[in-house]
Amino acid sequence: MKSTVETLSPTRVRLAIEVPFVELEPSLKKAYREIGQQVQVPGFRRGKIPAAVIDQRVGRGTVLNEAVQEAIPQNILAAVREHDLKTLGRPEVEITEFNDGDSLNFTAEVDVRPELTLPDPATVEVTVDELQIDESEIDEQVKNLRERFATLKTVERAAAEGDYVQIDLNATVDGEDVPGGSASNISHEVGSKQLLPGLDEALVGLAAGDDTTFTTQLVGGDFAGRDAEVAVTVRTVKEKELPELDDDFAQMASEFDTIEELRADLREKVTRGKRVEQIYAARDKALEQLVAAAEVPAPEGVVREEVESRKQAMVDQLERIGASMEEYLAAEEKTEEQIDTELTEAATEGVKIQLLLDTLADAEDTQVSDDEFGHEIVHRAQRAGMAPQQYYDQLVRSGAAAAVFGDVRRGKALASVMEKIKIKDSAGNEVTLDALRAESEQAHDHDHEH
Secondary structure, rough: EEEEEEEEEEOOEEEEEEEOOHHHHHHHHHHHHHHHOOOOOHOOOOOOOOHHHHHHOOOHHHHHHHHHHHHHHHHHHHHHHHHHOOOOEEEEEEEEEOOOOOOOOEEEEEOOOOOOOOHHHOOOOOOOOOOOHHHHHHHHHHHHHHHOOEEEEEEOOOOOOOOEEEEEEEEEEEEEEEEEEEEEEEEEOOOOOOOOOOHHHOOOOOOOOOOOOOOOOOOOOOOOOEEEEEEEEEEEEEEEEEOOHHHHHHHOOOOOOOOOHHHHHHHHHHHHHHHHHHHHHHHHHHHHHHHHHHHOOOOOHHHHHHHHHHHHHHHHHHHHOOOOOHHHHHHHOOHHHHHHHHHHHHHHHHHHHHHHHHHHHHHHHHHHHHHHHHHHHHHHHHHHOOOOHHHHHHHHHHHOOOHHHHHHHHHHHHHHHHHOOEEEEEOOOOOOOHHHHHHHHHHHHHHOOO
């Protein structure tokens, strides 16, 4: 095999590869063997069919094509090693010349890692917002906690916003029952807009035993887009009773004896959350500075693949909740072109950051231990609701294990950057990583508890 490399841009090369016919022999033999296992010819045992008979049955061209498809990736790999290229993404292959018995000539265009000149992270300074906590934020936390411990009490009055009602519903179009359009004894919070458009407005003012009808537009089923008449009957009206804000509530809702201790704990949690936000903001700003200073280019092919992958993930996610891309676009009031532009911008930024962190990891010779890799596998398996070994086997089968390994290595490179940069808040105070360490230790303990 002979190969030459031509640089098309800082992030893309074209390999020209020539493979003598004699070097295709192993792939050709394998192609005959595999095709021989698949075809049936009377008088011959499966897998024992002579090459000449296979040529006659399926055609020599089919066998050659199979052999070439197997030989191309192997020869690309050999050429990449020979020229010591750091490739990214999938190569685009074009066969330039191939005849039976002659050399196979083809080109492979592939994105490569650009050579980057990295600034010293210790020279990077970022400013984040000053940490300020308003008493109203603690009030909001207390309110949410009270809501969780609220009780429902039946009342003999008309329903108002915020009440809970038990209702029966029945939808008809032109007097005909809508399939799946009736339900009995549903619990609904008035004003929550969780069910049909128009329902909340119809419920306000109705007491137990009252009924009414309202019109709503159906969004799914046989009558989608049509107006339906919905009859609603109220069975009961209940109001939400919030517990008194006293020491008894603190003891019921937390491990604390007094409301002051509970508020102090909530203040600490809010503070910790805001410190973590500061660190994340510093991370984003530092990466932005480093990417700009290193003038990181974005390989087009890799960005294209990343956009396709992100778009597919969006489609899958929408399908899981029973929606389509068209419905999502309508709800967001966006065109597909706008979504593509947003995805391309995000993917470009993501790819540039990956290249920067890979280069930093190389410069620092960052290693990933088996323990670190295993911890990431366990963490991802938990998120996916799978057993770690099953998750790992699936990664290996799909060829994605190396990508996860790369993510862990980049994570370590990023942690190293965060240790070196200088972070100040807008009031000039130094910000340290202590909050993030406390948060990650808590998360780690939480993982072990579960």
